[in-house]
Amino acid sequence: TWESVPQAPPDVIFQLTAAYKADKYEKKVNLGVGAYRDNDGKPWVLPSVKKAQAILLNDDTVDHEYLSITGLPEFVASAAKLILGKDSAATSEGRVTSVQTISGTGANHLAAVFLARFYDWSRAGGEKKIYISNPTWANHKAIFNAAGIEPVDYPYYDAKTVGLDFEGFTGALKSAPNRSVFLLHACAHNPTGVDPTKEQWGAISDIFLAKGHMAFFDCAYQGFASGSLDADAFAVRHFVAQKNIPLLICQSFAKNAGLYGERVGALHVVSASKKQEAAVKSQLSVIQRAEISNPPAFGARVVSLILNDNALWEQWNKDVKFMAERIIDMRKQLHSLLTEKHKTPAPGGNWDHILKQIGMFSYLGLTPKQVKYIVDEGHIYMTGNSRISMAGLNTHNVAYVAEVIDKAART
Ligand code: PMP
Numbered sequence: 001t002w003e004s005v006p007q008a009p010p011d012v013i014f015q016l017t018a019a020y021k022a023d024k025y026e027k028k029v030n031l032g033v034g035a036y037r038d039n040d041g042k043p044w045v046l047p048s049v050k051k052a053q054a055i056l057l058n059d060d061t062v063d064h065e066y067l068s069i070t071g072l073p074e075f076v077a078s079a080a081k082l083i084l085g086k087d088s089a090a091t092s093e094g095r096v097t098s099v100q101t102i103s104g105t106g107a108n109h110l111a112a113v114f115l116a117r118f119y120d121w122s123r124a125g126g127e128k129k130i131y132i133s134n135p136t137w138a139n140h141k142a143i144f145n146a147a148g149i150e151p152v153d154y155p156y157y158d159a160k161t162v163g164l165d166f167e168g169f170t171g172a173l174k175s176a177p178n179r180s181v182f183l184l185h186a187c188a189h190n191p192t193g194v195d196p197t198k199e200q201w202g203a204i205s206d207i208f209l210a211k212g213h214m215a216f217f218d219c220a221y222q223g224f225a226s227g228s229l230d231a232d233a234f235a236v237r238h239f240v241a242q243k244n245i246p247l248l249i250c251q252s253f254a255k256n257a258g259l260y261g262e263r264v265g266a267l268h269v270v271s272a273s274k275k276q277e278a279a280v281k282s283q284l285s286v287i288q289r290a291e292i293s294n295p296p297a298f299g300a301r302v303v304s305l306i307l308n309d310n311a312l313w314e315q316w317n318k319d320v321k322f323m324a325e326r327i328i329d330m331r332k333q334l335h336s337l338l339t340e341k342h343k344t345p346a347p348g349g350n351w352d353h354i355l356k357q358i359g360m361f362s363y364l365g366l367t368p369k370q371v372k373y374i375v376d377e378g379h380i381y382m383t384g385n386s387r388i389s390m391a392g393l394n395t396h397n398v399a400y401v402a403e404v405i406d407k408a409a410r411t
Pocket of ligand 1: 034102103104105106137185190218219220252253254260265
């Protein structure tokens with residue numbers, strides 16, 4: 001029956017992990033996957049999550065009934081508060097629809113299906129298109145294509161400066177048809193680690209207002225950029241405060257709660273009125289019902305407890321800060337080894353981008369040939385675009401990684 005099924009190519013990131021696992025070399029390093037690791041290279045269960053789990057396991061009132069179609073009410077309400085802020089006018093005015101999703105991927109998917117069906121494309125140039133940064137998280141293209149929305153690149157990363165192509169980005173915002181949909185990474189851009197500054201976000205939101213564009217925020221790293229959950233919500237809150245920018249937010253708790261496998265996330269759609277909110281909620285429920293019926297309960301309960309208990313909340317803030325600071329420290333160590341110890345020739349003239357880039361990833365700016373050398377000779381696994389997960393570095397392997405990067409940069 002399945003003779004006619006062609007073999008699909010394997011997923012690049014998961015292929016890298018498999019190659020890393022099969023490698024017998026003692027000093028091998030995995031800088032491919034974007035998952036936090038502790039200083040011994042091990043997955044880290046956050047202390048706040050451990051405590052919340054223990055409370056749940058001892059709570060006799062917790063059963064295994066279905067959640068509602070839109071998820072655990074106290075989870076989605078507190079998740080909205082986390083990204084929009086405690087005093088968000090949009091929330092108090094009843095303009096935010098929040099639906100629990102299968103982590104960030106599920107939120108992107110649900111939002112894509114909703115837009116494909118209900119966005120008024122006739123007033124947005126007539127074609128179903130979403131503008132995505134070049135580069136972006138590889139799955140974005142697949143998710144939008146699958147929903148029948150054509151992903152179109154907008155300029156974002158400037159290889160010459162290893163930084164933001166602000167002119168290119170704002171130029172694309174200005175030249176796109178009015179009311180276009182633009183995907184924005186809320187913070188800690190994946191894969192580049194390059195975020196707009198606050199001033200640049202201000203200029204970007206002005207263009208959204210002038211053009212009537214819709215902002216599709218993907219927020220997978222709140223807390224990972226700066227270590228502060230509030231500070232990392234700046235861009236989203238700034239856009240929401242402009243009131244007249246239509247927007248939605250895809251929120252993931254995979255990274256900031258270390259709940260990768262539990263698939264905890266939410267989609268928040270901000271409407272102009274309470275009436276619109278009700279209609280949006282009804283349609284998101286219809287889509288969700290046909291796709292997954294109801295979202296999974298356990299991870300949402302864990303996060304909900306953390307967001308609603310003072311002691312757990314404080315512990316979680318410390319946990320997030322701890323992860324962000326370890327990553328920032330690894331940036332400093334790698335930068336100092338390359339610049340001071342090895343005096344390694346750098347793309348763009350210096351290695352300061354390693355310090356400036358934000359969040360889980362760093363885009364080294366190396367050529368595919370240099371990356372190949374690092375993977376083949378150094379057994380250090382990274383994607384061909386020279387993106388490394390900073391969380392894969394630690395005090396035991398950073399000197400070795402710097403040494404191999406130095407050799408590669410000189411080949
Ligand atoms: N968006 C971006 C930009 C990401 O980097 C990720 C995680 N790699 C996600 C969404 C979704 O991840 P998850 O489905 O695990 O929450």
